[in-house]
Amino acid sequence: MNFITSGRNGKNKDVENHAKVKAWAALFWVLIWETAALLIGQEILLVSPVSVFLRFFDLVITMDFWQSIFFSLCRIAGGFFFALFAGALLALISSFSRLAKELAAPIMAAVKAAPVASFIILILIWVPSRNLSFVIAFLIVVPVVYTNILHGLENVDKGLLEMAEVFRISYPKRVRYIFLPEIAPYLRAACSISLGLCWKAGIAAEVIGVPAGSIGEKLYEAKVYLETPDLFAWTVSIILLSICFEKIFLFFLDKAIEME
Secondary structure, eight states: OOOOOOOTTSSOHHHHHSOOOOHHHHHHHHHHHHHHHHHHOOTTTOOOHHHHHHHHHHHHTSHHHHHHHHHHHHHHHHHHHHHHHHHHHHHHHHHHOHHHHHHHHHHHHHHHHSOHHHHHHHHHHHSOGGGHHHHHHHHHHHHHHHHHHHHHHHTSOHHHHHHHHHTTOOHHHHIIIIIHHHHHHHHHHHHHHHHHHHHHHHHHHHHHHOOTTSHHHHHHHHHHTTOHHHHHHHHHHHHHHHHHHHHHHHHHHHHHHHHO
């Protein structure tokens, strides 16, 4: 798995090149979806978008829907925030210690290379299914954060550091005015990449572990009972939840970066 880092201009090149979704393009594919559903004529194979959205709104008004959303959100978001802290801390230690960097390298390589399904099954042996999505989200995010922030720390402008040394600028001020601005683009890139990954992996963990009250349980039940409208409706819920969480988090992260 390759990780994208940002340049010192403060913007993620991957994000800059990412085309925004146009309304007409989305409508085009919805029409293709509707046409395919009409041609197949079997809702169990392919449900129409109208049926999906009607079922989605039926689910939204139920308490069970919001309880499942809350269950999965707490664990996946919790895994993300813990991984963000752990990855940043480990990157900081590795930037100062060659031994720590060399010790962390094989672990990060193994986590990046191993299939998510293998991790889920292995972790399920040691961790209760209720906490599986938390652990998987953590494991998926840590290497992304670690790699990006370590790269940022290693590419801090040496001229600025030499200037700080000459003028005997205190370490808190070096962190505030040199390290944080230099690392900020790499941090944002890490968050932007890992937010989507942690939701995909977290929900996959719930589908395999089937913890009671989770979104993964609802997806699994929809598959078992061939409730295709429910399957699509819960998938739409996951997409919306992931997008909203990412937008809100990056909004506050950008505001914090602008204050620096």
